[in-house]
Amino acid sequence: MTHSVFIDGAAGTTGLEIVERLSPRSEFELIILDEQQRKSADARRDAYHAADFAVLCLPDDAAREAVAMAEGSKVRIVDASTAHRVADGWTYGFPELVGRDAIAAATRVSNPGCYPTGFLALVAPLVRAGLLPADWPYTVNAVSGYSGGGKALIQRFEDDGDIAFRAYGLGLGHKHLAEMQRYAGLTHAPLFAPAVIPAHRGMLVEVPVPLAAMPMTGSPEVLRLALVEFYTGSALVTVHDEPRDELLLRCSMQPSDRLDLWVFGAADGSQARLVAKLDNLGKGASGAAVQSLNLMAGLPETAGLSL
Numbered sequence: 001m002t003h004s005v006f007i008d009g010a011a012g013t014t015g016l017e018i019v020e021r022l023s024p025r026s027e028f029e030l031i032i033l034d035e036q037q038r039k040s041a042d043a044r045r046d047a048y049h050a051a052d053f054a055v056l057c058l059p060d061d062a063a064r065e066a067v068a069m070a071e072g073s074k075v076r077i078v079d080a081s082t083a084h085r086v087a088d089g090w091t092y093g094f095p096e097l098v099g100r101d102a103i104a105a106a107t108r109v110s111n112p113g114c115y116p117t118g119f120l121a122l123v124a125p126l127v128r129a130g131l132l133p134a135d136w137p138y139t140v141n142a143v144s145g146y147s148g149g150g151k152a153l154i155q156r157f158e159d160d161g162d163i164a165f166r167a168y169g170l171g172l173g174h175k176h177l178a179e180m181q182r183y184a185g186l187t188h189a190p191l192f193a194p195a196v197i198p199a200h201r202g203m204l205v206e207v208p209v210p211l212a213a214m215p216m217t218g219s220p221e222v223l224r225l226a227l228v229e230f231y232t233g234s235a236l237v238t239v240h241d242e243p244r245d246e247l248l249l250r251c252s253m254q255p256s257d258r259l260d261l262w263v264f265g266a267a268d269g270s271q272a273r274l275v276a277k278l279d280n281l282g283k284g285a286s287g288a289a290v291q292s293l294n295l296m297a298g299l300p301e302t303a304g305l306s307l
């Protein structure tokens with residue numbers, strides 16, 4: 001059976017990578033509008049009403065408009081934008097956290113943000129297991145490759161080769177806070193310090209955990225083993241256990257749909273650093289959209305993904 005998939009925003013950064021992952025696959029027939037038609041409301045509405053699935057790779061306002069255009073059609077939607085991540089009637093597209101069956105049955109799936117993918121992968125299972133407190137004021141320190149900001153930020157970094165590090169989100173109201181708080185089950189939104197580095201893709205998301213100050217008794221190794229258990233059987237998520245002195249992001253990073261997790265602990269167990277490494281355009285965006293699409297279409301979860 002072939003499923004027709006409309007990629008709305010196929011000319012953008014996330015859209016292009018979804019097209020790359022899907023176009024070699026015979027299970028999907030892609031609907032992509034040409035340069036003249038791609039922003040035409042009529043052409044887009046027709047595509048929504050013709051397709052089995054649609055993936056929205058659009059800014060938030062255009063994604064909301066797209067969902068309205070699709071009303072009355074049979075199309076099932078995966079939205080890569082921030083528009084519907086905590087909206088009623090939408091399933092959060094993080095199969096490892098919400099369950100594969102929930103995604104498979106959904107008609108409206110919202111892809112997680114790239115930073116929340118790292119944060120939630122580390123924190124949500126540990127809060128659920130009662131190993132980290134739900135009411136702790138967590139902090140998140142993260143760096144992303146510049147493709148995380150789409151075409152505009154790619155252009156900026158390619159035009160200005162002199163930026164070594166860009167701290168941002170300095171108004172402390174980043175759009176990812178709501179989903180981080182909601183899906184980790186936290187009382188408080190985390191304090192989030194994101195930054196961009198002069199690499200095209202890749203990110204490290206770190207959550208420092210002052211265990212000795214927390215009202216819990218778990219050691220770093222207990223936290224790590226809980227994550228190992230939680231992700232048992234996952235082809236995309238790996239919880240590492242090798243000792244390391246450093247983690248590197250490379251400017252030459254190739255596309256990847258993996259999510260790698262570490263728990264680094266102080267020798268006396270008083271502190272830990274939870275760290276996630278991923279490709280913002282892989283498990284952080286396009287890979288996650290394809291993972292959800294696979295489940296919705298009844299196909300193997302990791303088909304077409306690079307592990």
Ligand SMILES: NC(=O)C1=CN([C@@H]2O[C@H](COP(=O)(O)OP(=O)(O)OC[C@H]3O[C@@H](n4cnc5c(N)ncnc54)[C@H](OP(=O)(O)O)[C@@H]3O)[C@@H](O)[C@H]2O)C=CC1
Nearest residue numbers: 009011012013014057058062080081147148150151280285
């Ligand atoms: N980049 C990343 O790592 C991640 C991105 N996302 C999210 O994915 C979505 C897409 O982001 P990204 O690919 O980075 O952004 P880009 O800016 O690279 O691409 C967005 C695309 O949408 C097109 N577009 C804008 N408005 C409309 C419209 N009304 N109708 C049709 N097409 C339109 C743009 O056209 P034009 O080419 O003319 O500008 C562009 O091609 C965003 O919501 C983003 O937040 C989520 C996770 C990670």
Ligand SMILES: CC(=O)N[C@@H](CCC(=O)OP(=O)(O)O)C(=O)O
Nearest residue numbers: 080081082113114115144148149
């Ligand atoms: C480096 C950079 O600018 N990153 C983006 C987030 C990318 C992402 O996750 O996209 P969503 O907008 O769909 O959440 C930002 O911080 O706004």
